[in-house]
Amino acid sequence: MSAPLFPCQEIGSLQKPSLEALGEWEDRLHFLARLGPVPEEVLRHPDVATLQNLRAAFAIAFLESAGLDRVYDGEARRVEMYEYAVRQMTGVEFQGHVRSWDSKYYRKGTVVNPVDLVAPYHLEEYDFVRDHARVAVKLPVTGPYTLADWSYNEYYLARQPGWKGRAQRRAAQRELVVDLASKVLRPTLRALIEHGCRVIQIDEPAAGTHPDEAPLVVEGFNEATRGLDAEFSMHICYSRYQDLLPALLEAKACRQWAWEFANRDSDGHDGYEVLKVLREYSDTRSIGLGVVDVHRDTLETPPLVAERIGRAAKYLGDPSKIWVNPDCGLRTRSLNVAYAKLEAMVQGARLARAQAEGRSA
Amino acid sequence: MNAAPVPVHAGLTSPFPRSERLITATRDLDRRRTTPELVEKAYVEAENELVTLEERLFTNVTAGYLRWNDLFRPIAETWGGFSVGPLTRWLETNTFFRQPLLASPPRRTPGAIAARLPPPLASRARVARVILPGPYTLLKVLENRSDVPDVDLLSQLGHLLAEEVRELNGSGFGVFQFSDPILVTAPPEGREKDGVSEAYRSIAEANPSATTIVWTFGAEAGPALPLLDRLPVSVVGIDLTDTEPETLRPGPARLGLGLGIVDPRTTLPESLSETVGVVREALRRRPSSSVWLGPGAPLDLLPARPAEQKLLRLSDVRHALLREGIT
Numbered sequence: 001m002s003a004p005l006f007p008c009q010e011i012g013s014l015q016k017p018s019l020e021a022l023g024e025w026e027d028r029l030h031f032l033a034r035l036g037p038v039p040e041e042v043l044r045h046p047d048v049a050t051l052q053n054l055r056a057a058f059a060i061a062f063l064e065s066a067g068l069d070r071v072y073d074g075e076a077r078r079v080e081m082y083e084y085a086v087r088q089m090t091g092v093e094f095q096g097h098v099r100s101w102d103s104k105y106y107r108k109g110t111v112v113n114p115v116d117l118v119a120p121y122h123l124e125e126y127d128f129v130r131d132h133a134r135v136a137v138k139l140p141v142t143g144p145y146t147l148a149d150w151s152y153n154e155y156y157l158a159r160q161p162g163w164k165g166r167a168q169r170r171a172a173q174r175e176l177v178v179d180l181a182s183k184v185l186r187p188t189l190r191a192l193i194e195h196g197c198r199v200i201q202i203d204e205p206a207a208g209t210h211p212d213e214a215p216l217v218v219e220g221f222n223e224a225t226r227g228l229d230a231e232f233s234m235h236i237c238y239s240r241y242q243d244l245l246p247a248l249l250e251a252k253a254c255r256q257w258a259w260e261f262a263n264r265d266s267d268g269h270d271g272y273e274v275l276k277v278l279r280e281y282s283d284t285r286s287i288g289l290g291v292v293d294v295h296r297d298t299l300e301t302p303p304l305v306a307e308r309i310g311r312a313a314k315y316l317g318d319p320s321k322i323w324v325n326p327d328c329g330l331r332t333r334s335l336n337v338a339y340a341k342l343e344a345m346v347q348g349a350r351l352a353r354a355q356a357e358g359r360s361a
Numbered sequence: 362m363n364a365a366p367v368p369v370h371a372g373l374t375s376p377f378p379r380s381e382r383l384i385t386a387t388r389d390l391d392r393r394r395t396t397p398e399l400v401e402k403a404y405v406e407a408e409n410e411l412v413t414l415e416e417r418l419f420t421n422v423t424a425g426y427l428r429w430n431d432l433f434r435p436i437a438e439t440w441g442g443f444s445v446g447p448l449t450r451w452l453e454t455n456t457f458f459r460q461p462l463l464a465s466p467p468r469r470t471p472g473a474i475a476a477r478l479p480p481p482l483a484s485r486a487r488v489a490r491v492i493l494p495g496p497y498t499l500l501k502v503l504e505n506r507s508d509v510p511d512v513d514l515l516s517q518l519g520h521l522l523a524e525e526v527r528e529l530n531g532s533g534f535g536v537f538q539f540s541d542p543i544l545v546t547a548p549p550e551g552r553e554k555d556g557v558s559e560a561y562r563s564i565a566e567a568n569p570s571a572t573t574i575v576w577t578f579g580a581e582a583g584p585a586l587p588l589l590d591r592l593p594v595s596v597v598g599i600d601l602t603d604t605e606p607e608t609l610r611p612g613p614a615r616l617g618l619g620l621g622i623v624d625p626r627t628t629l630p631e632s633l634s635e636t637v638g639v640v641r642e643a644l645r646r647r648p649s650s651s652v653w654l655g656p657g658a659p660l661d662l663l664p665a666r667p668a669e670q671k672l673l674r675l676s677d678v679r680h681a682l683l684r685e686g687i688t
Binding site: 095096097098099101102103105108110149150152153154157158162164165166169196198206208209210211235238263264266268269293295 | 362369375378379381384387388390391430431446447450453454455456458459504506581601602603604624626627629631635656661662663664665666667
């Protein structure tokens with residue numbers, strides 16, 4: 001029997017709840033039961049490790065309760081996707097914050113020496129999720145191209161001779177991406193697989209930043225995954241995907257594209273039309289379909305989600321290729337809004353499934 | 362007879378990064394951990410510190426446009442016909458802007474842009490640089506859901522920006538920079554070229570005595586230079602970190618040359634001697650009546666501290682050129 005259509009997954013981050021919020025959510029989710037007995041005093045004044053465990057258990061229960069088929073821990077142990085990874089390596093120093101948009105910022109590092117790995121990372125968090133989740137697990141890990149693009153490249157650029165123009169920047173960037181992929185990412189991915197991790201999402205939100213560098217995104221992905229056996233996907237967002245094709249299709253080990261679409265699907269603008277391009281290239285990989293906008297509080301309705309899924313299925317020509325997810329991590333939304341969006345997403349997927357199978361939901 | 366020395370101007374060409382203190386304040390406001398009054402105080406302090414630094418280093422001041430969430434937001438939020446749309450990547454960077462959505466023919470709201478200029482500029486209008494989106498870039502980033510065809514819309518945007526120039530000029534402002542990177546990242550073709558010229562003609566006619574700068578960055582400027590040279594502006598700005606100086610050709614004598622010479626995509630400090638050499642090479646290839654130095658791409662791609670270092674280097678380059686003289 002074939003698997004049900006339109007399974008649901010998350011993409012990554014959730015807002016980190018305060019102790020007070022954890023208490024409120026415990027009444028709904030009963031996530032503490034997953035941790036075994038925790039003394040009341042420890043719950044009132046947890047140390048950092050305990051608080052991280054509480055948040056991870058909460059996130060797993062939160063995502064499972066919303067009805068997802070694949071979960072993780074909301075990146076509860078990571079400062080954020082760039083800084084956490086960079087702190088696991090040598091060669092990078094932090095300079096300060098830069099703005100991503102409005103009053104959202106991230107801390108940006110400068111590569112001052114050759115990059116190298118201190119020790120494989122995400123292992124402890126993966127072990128915890130594996131041991132506490134009741135459904136399948138998908139681990140997000142920041143990809144080499146994004147780590148390079150979000151850093152200031154001093155060391156590799158300084159080695160380029162003369163005035164540091166466009167050609168010198170490109171050459172330096174390639175050296176950095178390849179070093180990150182081979183020295184940092186691949187050993188980490190190998191260790192994760194040895195711990196039993198089977199589904200790994202390589203996050204490359206920077207992939208669309210310089211469309212003509214799409215081959216370098218692919219080179220980084222292939223270098224990072226070379227010789228490894230797992231179900232790899234690539235998450236990209238806020239990009240013109242058609243500009244990255246067909247170069248992206250050379251990502252050999254990638255089995256799924258997890259992309260953002262809902263952000264651009266409004267008021268008569270079809271955010272999913274680009275999927276036709278994948279069909280034109282006869283690309284057979286599955287698609288992680290972004291159906292809820294993670295940057296607005298406005299709640300998508302289940303019928304809207306179902307309509308988006310149906311439209312995407314039509315463009316792809318094969319509904320079985322679709323996994324349903326938010327556009328991106330939900331960390332910028334309040335937990336209440338994030339939960340409501342996930343619920344709408346799951347209900348929408350259910351509705352789309354019923355429609356595809358010719359029955360009522 | 363000795364040729365007259367070429368005047369060398371310098372100044373910011375984009376919003377400046379928010380300081381770490383201001384970042385904390387704006388984040389705290391998002392998280393309801395502080396009050397709007399305290400954030401306003403942080404803005405005022407940061408603006409005053411920056412404008413003091415600019416007055417010491419440069420010929421123009423901006424006060425950093427620290428309150429602007431993106432280059433287009435003041436227009437998207439205040440001009441009629443516009444609303445604020447989805448998060449969209451800003452050129453080849455990891456920063457995003459809210460796409461302006463245009464539902465009906467655009468209408469200017471008198472006084473609205475003036476009210477959003479950094480407050481310290483009001484008392485420094487004579488040396489202030491007003492930074493606005495260029496008409497072509499504004500056209501290309503917005504989503505046009507109105508029934509106005511793009512070519513006509515370009516002309517209308519030019520007229521509206523000209524109205525802004527006229528109004529601000531009435532308040533004493535005399536230097537207007539139009540940030541128009543898409544002129545080089547995706548140069549206009551066919552009728553759009555004429556549309557760009559017409560839009561800038563409207564702006565020039567709004568006040569012929571004002572200094573108008575078209576500032577480009579993000580790609581090699583060479584292919585767009587024939588068009589840029591035809592624009593009725595005072596200064597054409599190109600980013601030397603994207604354009605090889607060897608590719609420059611002579612332009613009209615009336616045009617000043619803007620040169621982006623510090624790169625906000627790396628914290629690596631520019632070499633003073635190399636940068637002075639590159640400016641000299643650019644001027645040898647393209648002699649000009651005036652030089653306007655600045656960061657190429659927006660400096661708010663850097664954190665505040667390294668951005669300040671870049672400003673100091675920019676000033677060093679200007680002083681080296683003034684010391685050695687260029688003719």
